[in-house]
Amino acid sequence: MASTEEIRSDLAVIVNEIAGIPVEDVQLDKSFTDDLDVDSLSMVEVVVAAEEKFDVKIPDDEVKNLKTVGDAVAFIERGLNG
């Protein structure tokens, strides 16, 4: 089972590839929009890439609740363990 840190690390690679944010900046307490400057369209791309990477489903109406990297990691963890 993937650990929280492994999920965060993989997600950081995705955010880096799509939005060009340095991987070390993608920490659990960081807000996608306010801290990392990931806009709503990039967020859609991140979500789709995360769905493929982690084999989880992240519905459109759930995306707005994923405000921080930690929110996304927790959602993915629930999906993997659920």
Place this chain on the structure above:
Amino acid sequence: MTAIAASSGAQHAGVLGIGSYRPRRIVPNSEILEHIDSSDEWIQTRSGIKERRWASDDETVLMMSVEAAKDALKESGIDPAQIGCVVVSTVTHLYQTPAIATRIAVEVGAPTAAAFDVSAACAGFCYGLALASDMVRGGSAKYVLAIGVERLSDITDRTDRGTAFIFADGAGAAVVGPTDEPGIGPVVWGSDGTQHQVISQKESWQEAAGSQNWPHLTMDGNPVFRWASFEMAKTAQQALDVAGVPAEELDLFVPHQANMRITDAMRRALKLPEHVKVARDIERQGNTSAASIPLAITAMRESGEAKSGDLALVIGFGAGLVYAAQVIRLP
């Protein structure tokens, strides 16, 4: 029993000429910003659009179509009287009937051609190409004029900050006819009516009847972005596969000019080789729905990016939802 004779057409069909018409008036983002609370930077980062063209009163759906068609006919070298069918894709010929195609047929010199309009939104040009190719190969027309034309500014809500900056006007046309080798690959097309509400006309004609305004277009950006960027990349890949054209052999990628971000996401998802030139006409032209692909192709020809004989992957996608993709060889 008397047998009915079978119809027979050409073995192969291809695009023989392409033309387009750009409205004269350039509308910069600053003009859009007079009506919405946004910024030039926001518009550019969300859409890639720096300016668009909006039609003036005399640049009607008819006029723009005829101008684009004349260019396409000229390049094809076909006598207009030989055109057997005129197919016009538009959502902004604002009359339920008759189709604008019949008047275009008269104006271009094909006054007795079969003529009709199709409603396939931003997929319209590729729908038209598919119909034209099949008509030529099926024998119902030797040559077909396929047109995509829009005056989206007529149905744009200037006060909607989500869409006011996107839509624009223009026309594009292609002459399709018999060719020695296949010039239009098999179409990959379809629809998804479960998402009919994500891009739609907001008010019905009945609701608009008592108003000063035409009905407006409305769009739910994020679901559209997700569908267009990822599902449509799969459709585009299928079009390459069924055409037997590996990405390495492709010269041009000309997706419907919906949004630069969609184009970029599709390009990434398709993993296109570096040498494939990508249409980016949206930067100067905005989103012209059914007209955007031929407009983008003519822009790439004028800049020298595209040349005769190039293989282009074209894909249209939009309200319906509807989509269609083909590989075509440029005339």
